[in-house]
Amino acid sequence: MTRTTKIGDVRPLAVQVHERISSDIIDGKFPPGSALVQEQVAVQYGVSRTPVRDALTLVAQEGLATLVPGQGYIVNELSDQDVRDVYEVRYALESIASRQACGKHTPTQMVRLRAMVDEFETLDPADAKGLFLMGMQFHAALIEPCPNNYLRSTLATMWGHPIQRRINMTYPQGPSHQTKLAADHRRIIEALKANDPDAIVEVLRTCHDPSDHQLGPDA
Known part of the structure; x- marks a missing residue:
């Protein structure tokens, strides 16, 4: 389990989680085609599902992932x-x-x-x-x-x-x-x-x- 929150960071937790997910996609830790399932991401980052849900919505709005019914959010290919x-x-x-x-x-x-x-x-x-x-x-x-x-x-x-x-x-x-x-x-x-x-x-x-x-x- 990896903690997402940082000591002294007063930003909303969803913002911190969004930053972490985006960075992990950009750095290739979540390669194209990877499934970002709320429960799994929450456990990996050591947070609850609520900030992860909000963060994944922002990630999708930015074009980094797409919500696929029954699969969760799938990391997009960079074309x-x-x-x-x-x-x-x-x-x-x-x-x-x-x-x-x-x-x-x-x-x-x-x-x-x-x-x-x-x-x-x-x-x-x-x-x-x-x-x-x-x-x-x-x-x-x-x-x-x-x-x-x-x-x-x-x-x-x-x-x-x-x-x-x-x-x-x-x-x-x-x-x-x-x-x-x-x-x-x-x-x-x-x-x-x-x-x-x-x-x-x-x-x-x-x-x-x-x-x-x-x-x-x-x-």
Whole structure:
């Protein structure tokens, strides 16, 4: 039995259980096709059925699992269409935000962007979580000067969504993948220096090319 609650965590138990289930799906502890039965999950996490029921409802709403009558919640496969859908929306929103942010970065913000790429290149290519977090921070810093607060918060929500995290954790990471992302980020920085929003959007387009984000081994 594994305790889900943490000392000092005052959030509702259902929220804590939801976070744990989502993380376990993203990390592959519950692989696609796994059945998430309320009673079994409650015993595994050391909680009652009520917070598990509420947590599983949220997991299903996020698209991580589907309720199948007589079987419980079944962990969904992550399809290429899921990947295309996420990147299509993120590209559209990031393009708008990047255009609005271009030309507004301070020297300090530019230095921070370059430092992020430098640090990104030092990470272990197999560190999927580390690469994801650093990439997320870079993209957040890219649109930081965007004056549209709602647009920035919407993109932050997308990056934090379990499906986005699951995509990045599912991709087999490797040196070529890491090198391409670093090169793309440096091209974005050069476009920012040149005050060229069209070039930024073009780099973002290649970053969000569905053919470059298929589920399969790193080339």
